[in-house]
């Protein structure tokens with residue numbers, strides 16, 4: 001057992017949010033110092049529409065590094081890309097604690113953090129100070145809870161982070177900011193994307209080629225999926241979708257005492273649902289959009305399931321709570337061993353085999 005495995009177990013004694021803060025501080029101060037390794041070239045993927053080149057298809061999902069404090073160390077742990085945020089224009093404290101719960105029996109997490117973050121100013125300063133060579137860093141943007149014009153918050157976010165990140169994610173799928181998911185409704189989405197599109201065109205004249213993704217919820221019926229796909233396909237500047245954020249569902253199978261907490265559920269119980277929604281989007285958009293799959297990934301099998309459902313890359317977060325940051329190396333080693341066994345020359349070929 002490595003030092004990181006021991007630390008992962010020790011940190012689990014702490015309440016969930018204190019454990020998270022401790023982990024970020026340990027990474028930030030260099031107490032936990034990962035050793036970067038070069039990926040097997042067969043793990044590399046280039047997203048078809050955006051052209052984003054990833055050394056491997058496994059990304060860190062948003063919410064772990066809300067304030068862009070530890071993107072470098074997380075890339076060094078072996079993630080192919082790291083998405084920091086969600087950041088809102090103004091700092092905000094989020095919901096009262098406790099607001100983060102480990103459902104250990106279910107290998108799941110419930111959170112109702114509510115976009116706690118230090119605001120765009122500090123976020124952008126940190127991003128701009130980061131060496132480009134560290135790797136692919138995306139910025140996930142949101143709206144302040146008390147904003148009078150939430151769409152204006154997204155426009156401000158896009159403009160502020162644009163020069164300093166490899167891609168931008170528009171997050172309209174957090175269940176913890178009341179009304180936010182309403183932006184997924186057809187009319188609201190058209191207005192949102194219309195205004196962000198105008199900002200994107202403006203920015204594109206200064207710094208070109210900044211892929212933008214829309215992050216959606218898994219709690220969507222077939223009509224909502226068809227509407228979102230339709231509206232998104234009409235925007236030529238949007239590269240793709242991240243499917244998905246946390247769910248407000250509470251499957252009957254949940255055993256943990258925390259299962260009744262309000263918030264978004266993530267981790268193992270989200271795998272099947274988020275993969276189904278991903279496949280439903282893929283059935284409509286095919287290769288016209290880049291799809292990034294998230295929700296419940298903890299193993300190489302889970303990664304392959306997302307790729308088979310139409311994802312070109314994936315993200316994970318909750319599994320780190322239970323398995324620690326070395327998980328990403330283990331999943332990659334497993335994928336490489338499977339490519340060896342199958343004689344596959346790429347991860348896409350492995351997924352097809």
Ligand SMILES: Cc1cc2nc3c(=O)[nH]c(=O)nc-3n(C[C@H](O)[C@H](O)[C@H](O)COP(=O)(O)O)c2cc1C
Pocket residue numbers: 061062063064066085086100109111113115140171174215244245246266267268270294295296297315316317318319
């Ligand atoms: C504690 C916590 C905080 C999160 N915060 C954000 C966030 O700020 N923005 C966002 O887009 N997603 C956020 N997410 C959702 C994750 O990025 C991811 O989409 C979701 O958890 C599903 O992946 P997982 O099952 O691997 O965790 C958060 C998830 C957790 C567990």
